[in-house]
Amino acid sequence: MTLISSISGIRGTIGGTIGNNLTPIDIINYTSAYSTILKETVSRPVVVVGRDGRVTGAMVQSLIINTLMAMGVDVIDCGLTTTPSIEMGIIRAKADGGVMISASHNPMQWNALKLFNANGEFIDAETGNRIKGIINDSCFQYSDYQFIGSCETVDDLLCYHIDKILSLPYIDCEKIKNADFKVAVDGINSTGGIAVPLLLKKLGVKEENIYRENCDINGEFAHDPEPLAKNLTQLSKIVTDNGCNLGIAVDPDVDRLAFMSENGEYFGEEYTLVACADFVLQQKSGNTVSNLSSSRALNDLTEQYACSYYSAAVGEVNVVDKMKAVGAVIGGEGNGGVILPELHYGRDALLGIALILSYLAKTEKKMTQLRASYPNYFMAKDKIVLKSKVDFNIIKNIVKNAVTNGKFNESDGLKIDFSDSWVHLRTSNTEPVIRVYAEAKSMEEADFIAKTVMQLIINNI
Numbered sequence: 001m002t003l004i005s006s007i008s009g010i011r012g013t014i015g016g017t018i019g020n021n022l023t024p025i026d027i028i029n030y031t032s033a034y035s036t037i038l039k040e041t042v043s044r045p046v047v048v049v050g051r052d053g054r055v056t057g058a059m060v061q062s063l064i065i066n067t068l069m070a071m072g073v074d075v076i077d078c079g080l081t082t083t084p085s086i087e088m089g090i091i092r093a094k095a096d097g098g099v100m101i102s103a104s105h106n107p108m109q110w111n112a113l114k115l116f117n118a119n120g121e122f123i124d125a126e127t128g129n130r131i132k133g134i135i136n137d138s139c140f141q142y143s144d145y146q147f148i149g150s151c152e153t154v155d156d157l158l159c160y161h162i163d164k165i166l167s168l169p170y171i172d173c174e175k176i177k178n179a180d181f182k183v184a185v186d187g188i189n190s191t192g193g194i195a196v197p198l199l200l201k202k203l204g205v206k207e208e209n210i211y212r213e214n215c216d217i218n219g220e221f222a223h224d225p226e227p228l229a230k231n232l233t234q235l236s237k238i239v240t241d242n243g244c245n246l247g248i249a250v251d252p253d254v255d256r257l258a259f260m261s262e263n264g265e266y267f268g269e270e271y272t273l274v275a276c277a278d279f280v281l282q283q284k285s286g287n288t289v290s291n292l293s294s295s296r297a298l299n300d301l302t303e304q305y306a307c308s309y310y311s312a313a314v315g316e317v318n319v320v321d322k323m324k325a326v327g328a329v330i331g332g333e334g335n336g337g338v339i340l341p342e343l344h345y346g347r348d349a350l351l352g353i354a355l356i357l358s359y360l361a362k363t364e365k366k367m368t369q370l371r372a373s374y375p376n377y378f379m380a381k382d383k384i385v386l387k388s389k390v391d392f393n394i395i396k397n398i399v400k401n402a403v404t405n406g407k408f409n410e411s412d413g414l415k416i417d418f419s420d421s422w423v424h425l426r427t428s429n430t431e432p433v434i435r436v437y438a439e440a441k442s443m444e445e446a447d448f449i450a451k452t453v454m455q456l457i458i459n460n461i
Helices: 024-038 057-070 083-093 125-137 157-166 173-179 192-203 233-241 270-281 297-304 316-326 349-363 367-372 392-402 443-458
Strands: 003-006 009-013 046-051 074-080 097-101 110-116 151-153 183-186 210-213 246-250 257-260 287-291 309-312 328-333 337-339 378-385 407-409 414-417 422-427 433-440
Touching: 003 125, 009 024, 024 057, 024 097, 024 110, 024 125, 046 057, 046 083, 057 074, 057 097, 057 110, 074 083, 083 097, 083 110, 083 157, 083 349, 110 125, 157 192, 157 349, 173 192, 173 349, 183 192, 183 233, 192 210, 192 246, 192 349, 210 233, 233 246, 233 257, 246 349, 257 270, 257 349, 270 287, 270 297, 270 328, 270 337, 270 349, 270 367, 287 297, 287 316, 297 309, 309 316, 316 328, 316 337, 337 349, 349 367, 378 443, 392 414, 392 422, 392 443, 422 443, 433 443
Parallel strands: 046 074, 046 097, 074 151, 183 210, 183 246, 287 309, 287 328
Antiparallel strands: 003 009, 009 110, 097 110, 246 257, 328 337, 378 433, 407 414, 414 422, 422 433
16 A cells, blocks of 8 residues: 555555555545635635656646636646745745645655645644545535636746745855855756756856756656665765765755765765754854754754754654744754745755855855764664554554663654664654664664664564
């Protein structure tokens, strides 16, 4: 079964049978139920729609737009774009919601509907559960022919998004231009191949200094789309072969960001948020937030600025809720997602790129120097693929009974904190797996912790 419903929408593999894979019927049902909820408060809702560069994107987008119109919803069609651009587009249009068609870091055969509210933020768990209930009851009321929705095409959203980034007080285009950076870009053959080079040029990076790789928008991912070190060996070589100052990798919908340092070494997606927070906290004091699976490095950094760090359950909507609750000036997730409330409450890779280039230009530091200035933690990220449904409470009890020297946190799965390390296990919102993350002061120790817990689980399920 490869159809997964999470609090922010639905994703699955294209094809197959209804209810087990992401089929046209599932797409229509979710879009109809989402429209039903919008129409409870607005008689004629407006919804912003966009997609990443996946092969199936145009087909899915057509189904969604036509279903929205059939429900009496007016559509703003933004075509190929990024998830953070859609979030900002909702705010700009004062729309009632939005749909981004992207399965994020999942492979090519996957696609998804990411659903947003009128604030340009992911829908909450209550709304997600209501959508599922409406689908189960088949409570759809489509509009009569004279009340079907309209569709307007908009092609300037990405430029609008970038211009808003450039207007932030932290961004210094003149210093970036004078720094004469050479930058390598891996766009994974999705919309990052459009968005990142456009941003770089607007920031002042010369066209001849942008080294593009996998920037054809054909949806044929050249490697596993998750921006991890093992998937970015090609980018590393481009950086070193061309004497680049840094390399940039994004996921297919451009809300996750990872860097390569000038020596071709992986900067670490966990440290994307840390570096961006460092730059912002130098100029604006305040709290920070990341999720329970993110590095302790952000906590350590925040304390250096005499500010407070808070953790949240995994998931952008949970991080945003916590950021609002504690008035955080910056936050995000350790998967390379940066959220700056001054721009919008959403993970934004383009924002992260602009912040880091401004930081480098202002300080004249190299990426290796920047990375060396932060606490040195190492993280192992692994997963147990589930072939059948498993009661996670049983798994938690197995692990808890085997561990005697840790501090338990069960607010999101099970996290166990030790004196200088931790392990976090939880069921994924996006795949039929149990994610097992561990962090320690060495890669060997982190791997050992993760594999020990995984073997314990495998031996007992």
